[in-house]
Amino acid sequence: MALSSVGKCFSSFGLFGRTLTGTEAKAVCCYHKKVVDHYENPRNVGSLDKNARNVGTGLVGAPACGDVMKLQIQVDENGKIVDARFKTFGCGSAIASSSLATEWVKGKSVDEALKIKNTEIAKELCLPPVKLHCSMLAEDAIKAALADYRLKQKDEEKVAEAVN
Amino acid sequence: MMSRSVTRKLLGSIRGVSTSARLNCPGAPASAPAAQRGRELIKSRELEKDELRPLYMDFQATTPMDPRVLDAMLPYQVNYYGNPHSRTHAYGWESETAMEKARKQVADLIGADPREIVFTSGATESNNMSIKGVARFYKARKKHVITTQTEHKCVLDSCRVLESEGFDVTYMPVKSNGLIDLQQLVETIRPDTSLVSVMTVNNEIGVKQPIKEIGTICRSKNVFFHTDAAQAVGKIPINVSELKVDLMSISGHKIYGPKGVGALFVRRRPRVRIEPLQSGGGQERGLRSGTVPTPLAVGLGAACELAQQEMEQVFLLGGKTCKAKLTKQKLFICYDHARVSMLATRLVQKIMTEIPDVVMNGDPDQRYPGCINLSFAYVEGESLLMALKDVALSSGSACTSASLEPSYVLRAIGTDEDLAHSSIRFGIGRFTTEEEVDYTAEKCIQQVRRLREMSPLWEMVQEGIDLKSIKWTQH
Numbered sequence: 001m002a003l004s005s006v007g008k009c010f011s012s013f014g015l016f017g018r019t020l021t022g023t024e025a026k027a028v029c030c031y032h033k034k035v036v037d038h039y040e041n042p043r044n045v046g047s048l049d050k051n052a053r054n055v056g057t058g059l060v061g062a063p064a065c066g067d068v069m070k071l072q073i074q075v076d077e078n079g080k081i082v083d084a085r086f087k088t089f090g091c092g093s094a095i096a097s098s099s100l101a102t103e104w105v106k107g108k109s110v111d112e113a114l115k116i117k118n119t120e121i122a123k124e125l126c127l128p129p130v131k132l133h134c135s136m137l138a139e140d141a142i143k144a145a146l147a148d149y150r151l152k153q154k155d156e157e158k159v160a161e162a163v164n
Numbered sequence: 165m166m167s168r169s170v171t172r173k174l175l176g177s178i179r180g181v182s183t184s185a186r187l188n189c190p191g192a193p194a195s196a197p198a199a200q201r202g203r204e205l206i207k208s209r210e211l212e213k214d215e216l217r218p219l220y221m222d223f224q225a226t227t228p229m230d231p232r233v234l235d236a237m238l239p240y241q242v243n244y245y246g247n248p249h250s251r252t253h254a255y256g257w258e259s260e261t262a263m264e265k266a267r268k269q270v271a272d273l274i275g276a277d278p279r280e281i282v283f284t285s286g287a288t289e290s291n292n293m294s295i296k297g298v299a300r301f302y303k304a305r306k307k308h309v310i311t312t313q314t315e316h317k318c319v320l321d322s323c324r325v326l327e328s329e330g331f332d333v334t335y336m337p338v339k340s341n342g343l344i345d346l347q348q349l350v351e352t353i354r355p356d357t358s359l360v361s362v363m364t365v366n367n368e369i370g371v372k373q374p375i376k377e378i379g380t381i382c383r384s385k386n387v388f389f390h391t392d393a394a395q396a397v398g399k400i401p402i403n404v405s406e407l408k409v410d411l412m413s414i415s416g417h418k419i420y421g422p423k424g425v426g427a428l429f430v431r432r433r434p435r436v437r438i439e440p441l442q443s444g445g446g447q448e449r450g451l452r453s454g455t456v457p458t459p460l461a462v463g464l465g466a467a468c469e470l471a472q473q474e475m476e477q478v479f480l481l482g483g484k485t486c487k488a489k490l491t492k493q494k495l496f497i498c499y500d501h502a503r504v505s506m507l508a509t510r511l512v513q514k515i516m517t518e519i520p521d522v523v524m525n526g527d528p529d530q531r532y533p534g535c536i537n538l539s540f541a542y543v544e545g546e547s548l549l550m551a552l553k554d555v556a557l558s559s560g561s562a563c564t565s566a567s568l569e570p571s572y573v574l575r576a577i578g579t580d581e582d583l584a585h586s587s588i589r590f591g592i593g594r595f596t597t598e599e600e601v602d603y604t605a606e607k608c609i610q611q612v613r614r615l616r617e618m619s620p621l622w623e624m625v626q627e628g629i630d631l632k633s634i635k636w637t638q639h
Binding site for chain 1: 542543544546547550551570581582585617618619620621623631636637
C-alpha cells in the first residue's frame with residue numbers, strides 16, 4: 001500500500017536528513033537537503049499589516065487540495081520590494097518553495113519580481129516531478145501579491161483624484 | 165567473498181538505479197569513478213557510528229520479528245532444510261512435521277481445524293485467492309460480489325478484475341464512524357450474491373467491523389463471508405466458528421512473524437470451493453501449488469502461538485504465571501491488548517488535552533486501540549511527518565501517496581478534504597515503550613504548534629474568519 005511503503009520511506013528519512021552531504025545519493029521519494037534546510041529554518045515566516053497601503057497580499061491554493069500559500073510584500077516609494085513574509089499550509093516542498101520565493105523577491109522591483117518563474121524555483125530546490133505543483137503555486141502567490149499591490153495603488157490614485 | 169564480476173554487476177546496477185533517479189541539479193559530481201560512487205551510495209545508506217534510528221510507530225505497516233520467532237525459524241533455514249513435500253527421505257519428513265505443527269499453531273489461534281489452513285505468500289495472495297477463487301468457481305449461477313469502500317487495495321483491485329470479467333460488484337459505503345450499516349448489507353444481498361468481503365480491523369483508521377453480525381446475516385442468506393483479518397489476528401480474540409466466517413486472510417509480518425508468508429482459512433464444514441489461482445503440483449489440497457517455505461511457515465506458526473499466549477497472560481503478584489481468573493488476590497494483568505490500550509489512551513489524551521482542533525478518525529469504541537488516526541486541523545500531514553523526522557509514522561495525506569489523492573479510506577468516512585490532508589496514523593505494538601509514546605506525544609505537540617504558527621489557515625481562524633466562507637483560487 002502506498003501508505004505503508006511511504007511509512008517505510010519516512011523511517012529511513014530520519015537517517016538521510018542527518019547523514020547525507022552534498023551528493024545526490026538518495027532515492028526519489030526522500031527530500032533534497034535544500035528543501036529540508038528551508039523547512040527547518042524557514043526564512044521570513046510571519047505577517048505584515050495587510051491594511052497598509054504599501055503591502056500586497058497574495059492568498060492562493062485551497063485547503064481541499066492540501067496547499068495554501070499566503071505571501072505578503074512590502075514595497076517602498078521607488079517600487080522596490082523591501083520586505084516579504086509568507087505562511088503556508090502544505091507539505092515540506094510547498095513550505096520550501098514559498099520560503100525561497102520570499103527570499104528571491106526581496107530587493108527586486110515590482111516588475112522584476114513578476115519575472116520569477118516556477119521552473120527556477122523547482123530547479124533551485126531540486127524538486128521531483130511529483131512536487132512541481134508546489135513551485136507553480138509559489139509563482140502564483142508572488143503574482144497574486146503583486147497584483148494586489150497594484151490594485152491598492154490604483155485605488156489610492158482614484159481616491160487622490162476624486163479628492164482633487 | 166563475492167567474485168569480481170558479481171561485485172561489478174551489483175555496483176553497476178546500483179549506479180544504474182541512482183542515475184535514473186537522480187535529478188539534473190547543479191553541482192552534481194560529474195566524473196567520479198563508477199565503483200567509488202557505488203561504494204559511496206552503499207555507505208550513505210548505512211548508519212553512522214552512534215547514529216540514532218527513528219522511533220518505530222508504524223506497526224500497521226509492518227512489525228519487527230519477535231526474537232522468539234526467529235529462534236524457531238533458524239534451524240529450518242540451515243539444518244532441517246528439506247522440501248516438506250519430499251516423501252522419500254528424512255529431510256522431507258522432518259520438514260513436513262514442522263510444517264504441520266505450524267499449521268496447527270495457526271489453526272489454534274483462530275479456532276479452526278488444521279486441515280482448513282492453507283499457507284500462502286501473504287494476505288494479498290490470500291485475498292486474491294478467496295475473492296477471485298470463490299467468484300469464479302460459482303460464476304455459473306452467482307455473479308454478484310459485495311465489499312466495502314474501505315477495504316485494502318488488494319481486495320478492491322481483485323474486485324475490479326472481477327468486474328472486467330463480467331461480475332457485478334457492489335462497493336458498500338460506510339458510515340462516518342467507519343462501520344458498515346447492517347441493514348444496508350441485508351438489502352444489498354441478492355439471490356445471486358456469492359461472496360461478501362469485509363475486513364475485520366481497518367489498517368488505516370483501526371475500526372473493528374461487526375463481524376459476528378455480518379457472519380450471521382451471510383449464513384442466513386447462504387452467502388460466503390470472507391474477511392481480511394491481517395490486522396486483527398493475534399491482536400483481538402478470533403474464533404471462526406463463533407464469527408461464522410468462511411474465509412479468512414492472515415498476514416505473517418503484521419503479527420511479529422516473517423515477511424513473505426501468510427495463510428488462508430478455508431472452511432470445510434460447510435465446504436467452500438475455490439478455483440485455485442496458482443497451478444502446479446497440487447500442494448495445499450490443490451488450492452495453492454508450490455513448495456511451502458518451511459522456515460517461513462514455522463515462523464508464522466510460532467508467531468501465532470506467541471500471540472495466543474500473549475493475548476491472555478496473567479501474572480500473580482509474586483511472579484508465577486498462570487491463566488487464573490481474577491481471585492481475591494490482586495492480579496496484575498499484563499497482556500498485549502491491555503498494554504496497547506493503555507499506551508494508546510496515554511498518547512491520545514496527552515495530545516488532545518494539549519492542542520485544540522484534533523480529530524480522531526473512526527469510531528472511538530469499536531476499534532483496535534493500537535491504530536490511531538488523528539487529523540490535526542490547519543497543519544498538513546506531510547509537513548508534520550517531516551517535522552517528526554525521528555519518529556517513523558505514516559499519513560493519509562495526498563502528498564505522501566504517489567497520486568496526490570488523499571487516502572480513499574478517509575474520503576469514504578466523509579472526512580473534510582482539508583482534514584484528510586492533515587491526518588497522521590500512529591501505530592502501537594508489542595514492543596512500544598512508555599518513553600517512546602511520551603516522546604512522540606511531546607514532539608507532536610511541539611511541532612503542531614510550530615506549524616500552526618506558519619499556517620495561514622490557523623491565522624485566519626484566530627482572526628475569526630470562517631474558512632468555509634472563503635472562495636479559494638482552486639476548486
